[in-house]
Amino acid sequence: MNGAVQLPLDVADLTITSSGGALVRRTILPSGVRILSESVPGAQSATVGFWVAVGSRDEQPATYGSTHFLEHLLFKGTPTRTALDIAVSFDEVGGEHNALTAKEHTCYYAKVRDVDLPMAVTVLADMVTSSVLDPEEFESERGVILEELAAADDDPSDVVGERLFEAVFGDHPLGRPIGGSAASIKAVGREAVWAHYRANYRPQDLVVTVAGSVDHDELVSGVEAALTAAGWDLTAEAAPVSRRHPAPPVVGYTGARALVPRPIEQTNLMLGVPGLDAHDDRRSTLVALNSVLGGGMSSRLFQEIREKRGLAYSVYSFASSYSDAGLVGLYAGCSPRRAGEVADLMLAELRRVGTDGITDQELDRARGQLGGASALALEDSDTRMSRLGRSELTLGEYIDLDESLRRLALVTPADVRELAAGLAAGPLSIAAVGDVDDDTFRGLDGEPAAA
Template structure:
C-alpha cells in the first residue's frame, strides 16, 4: 500500500492510498475549520454549514444530492468537530469520479436557500434538544466549557439554540469566505483509487479557487473549573474529570495515550477493576485522551448513584495518584499492544484510512508511515508513563457533574485530595 501526496498550485492538498484487492473507495474533503474557529456570535455556524451543504447546490437539489450517491449504492455523510469539518462518501471504484463531483459540489456550491435554512434550523434545534436530553453527552460539553471558559474551544459544537435561531444566509456564506480557502481543504481518498486520476479530478474541481489568508484559531488556555447541575429526575450521576494533556504535536502524546488506556481504557484497566469490579460503585467507567492542535485533555467518566458519587469521585482521585507512582511494565505492555492492535484493525477500512491521512496531513503536512507511528508507540518507556502520571497530579483539572448530585464533592475538595 502506498500513500501519495500532492498540492495544487492554490494550496489544496490531495492525498491518496491505493489498497489492492478492494472494489470500493472512500473519499472526501476535510476542511481545517470547526467549532474553535468561530467567534462568539458564530457559535454553532460551522455545524449549521455542514447541514446546509446537503440542502442544495447550484446544480443539484437536496434530493438529487442524496440520489446521486445512493443510486449507485454509495453512502454520503459529514461531521463537524472542534477543529475539522468533513464531507465524505463511500462508493464503488467505478463511481469515484461521481463521488468527488458530488463532494466538491456540496462544499463549493451550496445555495443556502432561505426556505431550506428555515427547515434545517428546525432540524438542528431538534438535535440540540436531543443532546440536552442525553446526560452522558451534555456532561462532556459542560466539562469542555469548564476547562476552557469563554473560549471558542470550550463552546459546544452545536451552539446554543438562541444563536442557531439567528443565523442567516450571509452568516453562512461569510464563514465559508473566511475558512473554506484552498489552503484549508484536504482531499483524501483510499481504497480502489488511482492517485493520478484523483489529482486530475481535484484540479478540475478545485483548481480555480483563489488563494487567501484564513484566520488562525485562538490559543487554548486551560482553567481549573467546575459545573455541577443537580437533577433529581435522573437515576444516575454522570461524573467527569478533565486534565490537561499533550497536543497532537507534543512529544508526550503517545505516552499520554498509553497511560489513559492503562488507567481506564478497558476491562483490565485500573479504574474498571478497582471502581466497578472490586467496589461495585458503577456500571460504566473509562478514561480517554482527546487532543487538539495546541493542547489536549485526558477525560475520566463514570456513572453512579447519588449516594455513591462522593465515594466514587474520591476513589478516582486516589487511583489517579496511585497510578502515578506504581504503573507497571506489564500494564505498559498491555496498553501498547491494545493501542497497536486498535490502530491496525481500524485501518482495515478505507474510510478510516482516508480520515487518518487527512488528519495527519492537517497536523504534520505529510502522512507518517505506520511503521513510524508504531515505532513511537514502542519507544514509550515506563519512565515516560510515570512522568505523565505525575503531571496529572498537578495539572489543571476541570469537573462536570450532572444528575442527583447533591452529595457530590466540590472541585476544591477533590483538588485538595489530589494534593494531599
C-alpha cells in the same frame, strides 16, 4: 517506512510507501488545493473526504454554531443538484455519505465502490463549492438543528461531556459546544453563515483525501475537473493556508465545577485536567497511559470501580488533543449516592499512576492492545482517509502503523509515571449531570469554586 514523513506546504508532490505496501501520494495544485491518496492493495472500495480547517473554535461571537449549521446546509442543494439529487446519488449506488464538524475542522465524506469514486468526488465538490444556502432551506434546517440540540440536551452523557470542556477550558473557544446553543442558532442569520462560508471555503483551504482503491493521477484529474465545473478558478495561484501552530497552553481553572442537577436515576460524572496538544512529543506516552488507566476491561479504572466494587457499569478514560491544547478525562456512570466515592476513586487511580507508576506487564498489555486495535482499524478505509486528513491539516507529518508502533515501543514505565504525575498535578475540573450538588464532591481536591 522508517520514521515520520514531513508534509511541507511548499513541496508540490510527495510519494510515501506506507506499512503493508500501501502507497501514499500527495499533490498540491497551484491554487492551493491539497489532494492526498492512499492506495490499498486488494481494496474494492474507497472513502473520500473533503476537509476544511475551520471548526467551532474559529467562530465569532455572533455566529456560534454557524460551522455546524453550514455543514447541514451544504447537503441542501446547489445550482445543479437538489437535496434529493445529492441523496439519490449515493443511495442508488449503495454508498454512504455524511459530514462532521469538529472544533478545528469540518469534513464531508463518502464511502463507495471504487467504480463510483468519480461520482462521489463530483458530488462532494459541488456541495462544498456551490451550496446556494436557499433561504427557505435555511429556516427549515434551523428547526432540524434545534431538534438535534434538544436531543443532545436530553442525553446526560452528551451534556456532561460539553460541560467538562466548559469547565476545563473556561472562556477559551475550545470550551464552546460545537453545535452552538439554542439561543445562538435562533439568532444567527443567513448572511452571517454565508459570510462564514465564503471566507473559509476557498481553494487554498481545501484538502481532499481518499483511501482504498484509488489511482492518484486519476483522482487529481477528477478533483480538478469537478472543482472547475463547479465554478472555482483553479488558475489563480495561492499557497495553502498555514497550519495552526501551538500557542501558549490553555490552562483550566483550579477546582472548576459544572454541575447540572437532574432527577434521573444515574449520575454521569467526568473529571478532567488539561492534557497534551497534538504536537507534543509525549503523545505516544499518553496513549499508553490512557490504555492502562481506562482503555479497556483490564484497565485500572474498570477493574477497581466496576469489577471489584460494582459501583458503575460504564467507566473509562479518554484524551482529546488539539493544535495548542488538550484534555484528559475520566468518565463513570453511577448511582447519585455513590458519585462522590467514584470521583475519589477515579482521581486516586490517576494519582497512583503518577506516584507508583505502572508495571512492565501493564505496559506490554497496553502496547498489545493499541497495536492490535490500530491494525484492525486500518482494515477500514474510513480510518485511513481520516488519518490522511489529520496528518495534513494538523500534524504536518505522516505516521504509518510501523512508526506508531516504533514510538510506542520506546515508551517506558518511567515515562508514563512522569506524565501521569504532571497531569494529576494540573487543575482538576468536575462535570456531573444527575442528582448532585456541591456537597457531593466536597473534599475532592479542595472546596469547590464557582463554575
